[in-house]
Every structure is written in C-alpha cells, then in structure tokens.
Amino acid sequence: MNILLEKGKPQNAVSIFNNLIEKGHKPSLITYTTLLASLTVQKRFEYINPIISLVQKNRLEPDPVYFNAVVNAFAESGDMEKAMKVFNNENIKPNLRTYNVLVRAWCNKNNIKEARDILSRMVASGIGPDVITYNTLVSSYVQNGLTKEAEGVILEMQENNVRPNERTCGIIISGYCKEGRIRDALRFVYGMKGFGVRPNLVVFNSLIKGFLDLSDRNGVEEVLTLMEQFGVKPDVITFSTIMNAWSAAGYMIKCREIFDDMVRAGIKPDVHAYSILAKGYIRAQEPEKAEELLTAMKRSRVCPNVVIFTTVISGWCSHGSMGSAIRVFGKMIDNGISPNLKTFETLIGGYAENKKPWKAEEVLGIMERFDVRPEKSTFMLIAEAWRAMGLTKEANRVMGSVRKQNTDETRLESLESFYQKEGVNSSFSRLQIPNVVLSDQKGSTGPAKRSRMVLKEAECSSDGLCSTKVTNLNCRFGERAPTVSRKRLQGQLCVSGQFAPLCTVFLLN
Template identity: 25%
Template sequence: MKRALDISRHRLVSSSSSSSLQLIPRCDNSLKPILNPLYNLLPQTQNPNQIVDVICSTLKQRDFVLSNLRDEVKSLIPHLGDREISRVLLRFQSDASRALAFFTWVKFDLGKRPNVGNYCLLLHILAWSKKFPLAMQFLCELIELQSKEEEDVFSVLVSATDECNWDPVVFDILVKGYLKLGLVEDGFSAFRKVIDSGFRVSVVTCNHLLNGLLKLDLMEDCWQVYHAMSRVGIHPNTHTFNILTNVFCKDSNFHEVNDFLEKMEEEGFEPDLVTYNTLVSSYCRRGRLKEAFYLYKIMYRRSVVPDLVTYTSLIKGLCRDGRVREAHQTFHKMVDRGIAPDCISYNTLIYAYCKDGMMEQSKRLLHEMLGNSVVPDRFTCKVIVEGFVREGRLLAAVSFVVELRRLKVAIPFEVCEFLIESLCREGKPFAAKHLLERISEEEGHEVAKPETYNNLIESLSRCDAIEEALVLKEKLTSANQVLDVKTYQALICCLCRIGRYREAESMMKEMLDFEVKPDSLICGALVNGYCKGLDLAKAESLLSFFAMEFRILDIESYNLVVKAICEKGSGYKKVLEFQERMQRVGFVPNSLSCMYMIQSLNQ
C-alpha cells in the first residue's frame, strides 16, 4: 500500500505544473497563518487564534450539545474557514461520531458549505471507522459538489492520506459512488486512476462498472476493465464472465466465444445457466439457430438444465425465422420436460400464428393458456384481435372479445376501441355501437373516449342513421365534450343528404359557437341542400358567408348555384347579377360556370 501511495503522489506532483488542483494543506504549525499577536490579549472564546481549540474543547465534553457550540464560538464564527474545518476534523479522526457531528453542524447550523478537501477528510475518517453507508452518502454529496467546483476527487483523496488515518477501501467506494449516481463514464475514469495508482477495487465494484459500460454499449471500455483486473490480480467471478459473455454477444465476436469459454474454464469457472442463456438468446436474435441449438445440446452434456428462458429464446428464434411448427414442437418438448410455459412463451407462438393468418391455432393456444391458469395480457388480446381484423374477419373478432369477457378475461379497452374503429371504418356502425353498449353495461359506466364516439357518429352518419348519430352526439355534448370537425362534417352532410337543411344549418351554428371552423365540404353540403330545395337566396347567402368569414371560395358550390339559377329559368340577367355579387366577395367563374351561362341563353 505504501508503494501505491508513492506512485499516486509521484503522479500528482508530476502533473501539478499542468493542473490547477489544490491539495489539502498539511495541518502543521509551519503552515499556520501569522495572525495579529494582539489577539492573544483577548479571552480564549474571542481569540481567532484559538477557534480550533475552543471548538475541540467543547466537542470533547462528555455531554456536549451542538446548539451550545454556536454560543461558545459566536464571535469567532466569521474566522471559521475551510482550513479550520479540516483541523477540527483531523483532531477527531479517531472519533467518527464527533467528527460527523461537527461536519453536520457546519453544514446545517452555520450554513457553510465545506470544500472538497473537508469532504475528503470526512470520507477517510468514516471509512477508517468502517461506517461505509455514511461514507457513500457523503461521497455522493461530494461528487455533486465536485461537478460544480471541477476538482479531482481522487487526487484530493490521495493527498489527504498524508493528514489522517485511512483505509484503501475508500477508493473502492469512490468508484461505486459514481456508478450509484449513474455517472458510469466518470466511474470508469475514476477506476483507471485508482488502478494506475496501485490501489485495488473489489470484484463486485468491477462487475457494477462492467454492467454500466455494457448498458451504454461501451464494449471497448469493458475489455479495458477486464484486462486491468487481470493485470492487478482482481480475480473475476462467475458474474464477471456472464457480463463479459453479454459483451461478446453485443460486440458480434461470435467466432471468439469458444475461446472465451475456454478462458473462463482456465480461470476455474464453469459456464452456468445464465452464461448459456445469454449465448442462446443472442444467437437466436441474430438468426444463428444452428449454433443456438448446438449450445442447447451442450447444456445437457454439461449437466446445465435448460430453463424457461432457454426455451423461450429458441421458440422466438424459430418463429422469427418463419418455422412456426418447429417452434410449437419445441414448446411441447419444453412442457414434456416439466417446464411450465408463461405468458411470454405463449404470446410468442400466438403472435407467430396470427402473423401467418392461422387464427384458429392462435385461439386454441389462448384457451390452452386459460386451462393452465396463465392469464393473457394486453398483448395476447391485442395481437389476436388485430389478426382477425387483418384477415377481414371483423365479426369473428367481435365474437372473440365477447367470449373472453364472458370468461372473465380482462381485455384492455384500447383493444375494444381498435375493434370499434375497425367496424366503423368497414361501414358496420351498428355492430360497433352494440359492442360499445355491451362493454359499458358490463363495466357499469361509460368507458369510451370522445374519439371513439366521434368515429361512431361519423360512421352512423355515412350510413344515414342520423337518429342514432344524434343520440350519441347529445351524449357527448352533455358531457361537455366538443365534437371534431370531421364529426360535424359527417352529421351536416347526412342531414343535407336526407333533406333536413334547416337542422344542418343549426348544426353549423352550434359548431361555430364551439369555435370549430367549417371546411369546404360543409359549405358544399349546405349550399347543395338549399339548391335542391330551390331556396337559392339562402344558398347564395351561405356562399357569401363562407367566403367572407372563412375565405372558403368553393367553386363547386358556386357552380351549383349558377346551375340552379339557370335550371329555374330565371334568365341570363339573373345569372349575371349573381356572378357580379360573387365576384365582389372573391369568386372567379371557371369553364363550367360559363357553360351553364351559355346554356341559359339558349333557353
């Protein structure tokens, strides 16, 4: 350990010319600042030269109370700086409880922020006293402080070893602290400094570091950690090799896996179930099923019994490769060997069958799940319903949902909404409405979102089922829900199509009251409706209104009015007057407008 310290100090000294690092000053008398000698004429509790002695004297009292400490040194508090805090901590390096009490008093009672050097001294004191959880707590505070002050915690920790008792475990705690805060790359940097300076970290800390680097896909850094462990004699354990197996798999070094497994055995570790599962899963994800099944056979030869994870990986790999029947055979083999399938293994097969359009097999598997007391999740229901819809079997999908609800299987309403929307899209709004009513009745309350009602209203309107659509529309508006423009569009077009123009116009006014802007389709529907009813004045009024209020210059609607005037036999003069009025609001006739006008001349 002495050699490790010498190495670290040599590194610190050699880098001092290019670094702004401030080391903790030694607390000997030679570094003591020269103060005004007249201070010695003051009482001890008022003498700035005596602040450390006064604080330590108070803390040493058997029944000391921190609240009294402020009163004792009230006039000296302005003279309590970082150096004085360090001197007090050093006096109590063998009494961690008093050192900690003083540090806490400085932080909270005085509101002073200790510097990095003060924290490092406290860390050494706590680590020396085996108070490791407290050391980790204050280290995390220190790391956050260091991020603001940009000081190197490791270097300050090393320099502080000149001042106090210390335990090398503090450097292990340092690496762990960075990892605990999720600062994996900073933890890796600290690890390199610790190892390069001759200190050691535990294999547990190395494993945490490897895991963090693996999650960040920093494969090269993982290998650097492993090689550093080998170089300084930190013996890996099975967990280390399992993490490195993951690194191999992510790093695509499949051709080196056998060499690595041999290396693992040389180190005295047999690949365990986790090792094999990692490899099998990775081979399957990359489509290397031959190698995956080879490892599966090797597991039995080495007395490592495959578990649910192993079989699920193989089943997924086969399904992904389009070999669904082989996947189902592997599934049966798993069951025959006494391994109970879970929801994930069932879902894997169900998804594969649905993808191939084999819906009956999917349903049988779901019933098998229920028979084995495996509860289907939202994915199970969703994938089967979507499979039926994709195959164009909407009514079968509805029957499936109703059947599951009868069996008391909870179906996420998002699945029901998807089915309702699909029925509406296919022009089956009454089936959609019946399904929604049935689900709401079973739940005892309304479950659908406004978007679902909007879709249902649109679909009913397209089928001219206006009364049912209006009932749903009232249900929405009474719940203070605003219809969207597409829903208003569908309702207004439907009302105009069946000759209820006045109601359609009232609907448009309601729409404007809710600040929903109309579009050209609504304009065309209303104008066309009044033209059919031969109320041309109203049609022209609406045309002008849409043009002036919303800049909707729908030429098709304009031509409808021109045609209606011509067919009414009002004469060429009436058409010209209409054209002149419309030009003032922005309409420009096109070739169809001219054709209608020419036809009116021949009448």
C-alpha cells in the same frame, strides 16, 4: 432513530434528532456519522450539507470514519467535485468501500479515466481492489461499447489475484451480444474454463438469442451442445427464444413442436410462451387456433394477460370477424383482465378495416365506461375510417374534437401552473382527467359487471358481425353518424420478410 431509518422514514428520524438537540442533548460524532450514512443509503442527499454544518457548528473533530461517510454521501449524490475535495483531505484514510464508491461514481459519469486514476491510488495506498471494483469497471467499458477492453480487465484481475465471477463473465458476454459479436461471446465462454467459472443458463440464453438474431443455425446448435456438455438444462426462456424465431419466420408447425418439447421436458410454459404461439397463429391467419390457447392456458392454470387477449382480438379483427373479436373481448373482461388503450384501438382498427366507421366511433363510449382515455392516435384511427368511406366531413368532425381536447388540456395545465406559483394548498388533481383504473373501487362497476352491461347491448346482425349499441355518444361530437352501406370487408394480415429455417427442433431426454 435507527429503526425509523431502516423502515425508510428518514424525516421522522431527523425530527427526533432535532428534538434531542432542542432539549439540550449533544449528539456525538458517531451519531452524526451514523445518521449521514443511513440517509445516504436512503438517497436523501438534501441532508448532507445540514449535517456537515452541525458537525462544524458543534466543533466536533472529524475522524476517518466520518470523512469516509461524507465522501460516500457526495459521491452517491453525483457531486464529484465536493467528493474529491473531501477525499483529497490529508486527514482521511479511505477504506475499500470508499474507493469502490468513487470508482462507481466516476463510471456512472462515463469517466473511465478518473475511475482508473482512483484505482491506481487505491493500489498505491496498499488496498487491493476486489471483484466489485473490477466488475464496476467492466460494466462501464461495456456500456460505452468497449467490450474488448472490458475483456482485458480479466487479465488485470488475475495479476492482482482477484478471481472473476459469474457476474464479470455475464457482463462481457452481454456486451459482445449487444455489439453483434456473438462468435466473440462464444469464444469467451470457451475461455471461462481457464479461470474456473462455469457458464450459467443466463449466459447460454443470451448466446442462443444472439445467434437467432443473426439467423445462425449452426451457432444455436453449438450452444445447445455446449449446454449439454456443461449439464445446464434449458428453461422456459430458452424454449421461448427458439419458439419466437420459428414463429417470426412463419414456421408454426416447428414452433408448436418446440412448445410440445418444452411441456414433455416438464417445463411449464408461461404467459410469454403462449403469447408467442398466439402471435404466430395470428400471423398465419389462424385466429381460431390462437383463441384455443386461452382455453389451454386455463387448463394449465396460466393466467392470460391483456397482451395475449389483445393479440387474439387483433386476429379476429384482421380476419373480418368482429363478432368473434367482441366475444373474446367479453372473455377478457369475464376473466378480470382490464382492457388497455391498445385493446380498444385494435377494435377500432377492426371496424375501420370492415368499413364501419360508426362502429369504430362507438368504441369511444365503451372506453369511457372502462376509464380508458383515448389519445390522439385513437381519434386519428376513427377519422381515417370515415375518410376511407369518402366522408371527409365526419373525419374533420372527429379531428376537431382532438383540437378542442388539446386546447382544454392546455388551459388546465396553465391553471395548474398558476395554482402552483400561488402556493395554493388545495389539491388540483380533481381537475385532471383520471388515468386508467385497473382495480375496482368501492361503489364502482367492476370489469366483469361492465362487460355484461356493454355486451348485453350487443346484437348480432345477419352477417355474423356484432353491432354494439352504445348510448350517450352522439353528444360528444355534436352530430349523429350518418347511415352508410354496411358491407363487410374481409381483412388480410400481411406478413413480410423471408422465411428461412433458423434452428432445429431439439428433444430432451
């Protein structure tokens, strides 16, 4: 039974338990207690009452260990009324774990007053709270926007000879940062020396991000100096956070300098760092530099993801170079990266900006081949593309298909509800439209192969844009797209906001 419970198979363990009872075996209270405690860890709370009933039925005399297990079970399940009823039983002798479970349970319900009451009873019983008890309270204060009160718990801990740890301090610093009180967070870091806790990299990264969010350059420099004093070296998150600030402000030269500093420091950039660079180059209307990053990632053996590919695609779309956008799309598939809804909507938006609504609509056919289901937003993009050309009839046709789809889905949901009410055992999933398929199945067409199928049908027109031929699409909406003048529209990427230096480039020895 213990082996099955450890493997996360409580139903099998319960089945064996029931078989033992049916064969005349009489489990001891220890067995029931062990089973209840294990099932509580597995969060199988539906077994709590049946086990209690069996103990009562077999007239077993509960002991303090069993009572603690019952309190823990009810508290973990969130049923505080029953947990407290058992807890208040005079026969129970709560231990440290029982008190901590109750404190956490009340805190999870945002009832700090009751949690405090449990803490008082804990101290009165002669059981001293530990760092877990106090960290639970600190976390609850912070979650309720009471970080100042959370910091006050530190004094209480010291009075009870409980030493705060890194987690205690991290929770408080995070709370101040979330409240925008970064100077208070920094003040607390300076005070950490007083109770013998060294700030770690996570703390410093939180402070840097907080000061950057406030555009406080001096604050960032102070944190970097403090890091050096404590001998804490920055990691990829530190660099990426500062890179992101420069990138968002439009200072790509500074952003790139931070990136190069990171590489020189021997820290390998991750896909997020490359994505920050790519997004910055797209904002600066330099899609060619963003695409060059894909090659750099390959050299550094960093696998690009769908986010960075979609970012580069969006850059070419905004630049008006749909041929380049499709080319990058092909690279993505060749790398085994499956496009998502955002990728396709980016392509649709690109064709819309280039006043090619028929091409935007053809993307639906490519989506179907990759098992990506369009949403209402997808159809709205296409409809707006037609409407921008003055073709309201085509826009209404596209939106009409959305209404029909919604009607069909409502009917399917009603049918599913009917089958569930009638208790039909047959699987209903075959009636549902499948979700996005990211991995190849036996006999299916993989991303790379489908890419070749789709891109093989693409032919470049004289203006450099790719005209993708997708078949079996017109039947979807009933009418063939009309012939419209195909004049290319050069898209522009608009970036708003004030650009101001946020931090200085820092060098590492």
